[in-house]
Amino acid sequence: MGVEGGMKCVKFLLFFFNFIFWICGLALIVVGILVQLALHKTFMIRDATASGAPIVLIGIGVVIFFIAFFGCCGAWKENYCMVTTFAILISLVIIVEIAAAIAGYIFRNKISTVVQDSLTEMITKYNNSSAEFRDAVDKLQEDLKCCGANSSTDWKHFKPDGTSVPDSCCKNVTANCGAKTMTDSAKVYQKGCHDALEALLKKNIQWVIVAALVIAFLQIMGIVFSCMLMRGIRSGYEVM
Template identity: 75%
Template sequence: MGVEGGMKCVKFLLFLFNFIFWLCGLALTVIGIMVQIGIHKTLTIHDASASGGPIVIIGIGVVIFFVAFFGCCGAWKENYCMVTMFAILLFLIIVVEIAAVIVGYIYRDKLSNVVQDSLTEMISGYKNGTADFKKTLDKLQEDMKCCGGNSSSDWKNFGSDGNSVPDSCCVTPSANCGKGTMTVAAKVHQKGCHDALVAFLRKHLLWVIVAALIIAALQVLGIVFSCLLMRGIRSGYEVM
């Protein structure tokens, strides 16, 4: 009876774990989507590696969402094959998550160069860009309270006088406020957007890495519970 009671406990722990796991999959998917939207709303990035980490995280979250449901069914029905398959899938997910964390860490070091290249490209294409393109960069400068990539002087080719910046660079944005005021600190932000953007994106990437590591730790517990339940089912103990 002691073993049977222990197996009952494992069964319900595995079921509870899978419910939490299901919620984690949902959370991971949401975090991945938020990071992806944050990156591409903030910058026009053509470097595919910038999207690699968030897309992998979104994919893992979706897979976790369905695998957790599969695990719940296996635990509740005490089906040896389903529980075994769940443990195998969980192990494979952990491997992919570790790979995603490594990619995120490597990308973290590359972030500064990607941001610099993207800002340079956006600034050079601003004058001939579409209304939406200009709106994106204007919003970035207004929200971050910055101007240009490294400083307001990055806009030297913006106006014919070589001393004008977009109105979104102004401390208090208004029509034509950036005309002839590139180096006037009282009217135009002198700080570039590069450092603020790198800090913003690194913070989001850090949240993705932390979420992946926490969920991986929970998954290890899931594999342990699965193996215990598999052993109980295979030994022929009745688990109600």
């Protein structure tokens, strides 16, 4: 009876962990989509390597979402084949996550260059872009309280006079407040957006890493419980 009760406990723990996996998979899909939108719409980062991390997050989320459902069915029905397949698939997902973590670490070291290139492109295209693009640039500068990539002088080609900046660079945004005020520290932010945007992205990456570690721990526990349940089923113990 002790083994029977123990296996029943393992069965429900595995079912519970799979339910958590299912939620985590859904969360990863949502986070991946939000990160992708933030990088390419809010932050306007066009570098293809920046898309790698969110796409991997979405992909892993979709896989975990379906694997967790598969694992729940296997645990509930006490099907040895389904539980074994679940353990193998989760192990493969962990390997992919390790690869993604390495790729994320490499990208983390490239953030400074990617941000610099993206901000420079943003400034260059500002005048000839859509209203939506300009609004996004303005919102970025207003939210981060910055101006240009490295300093306000990055906007020297914004107007023919060479001394004007977009109104979003102003400390108090009003119509035409950026006209001929490029170096006026009382009216315009002199610090560029590079450092602030890089710090924000690195902070977000750190939160993603923390979330990944939590999910990885849950996955390892899921594999442990799967192996225990597989052993119990294979040994012919009655777990119902």
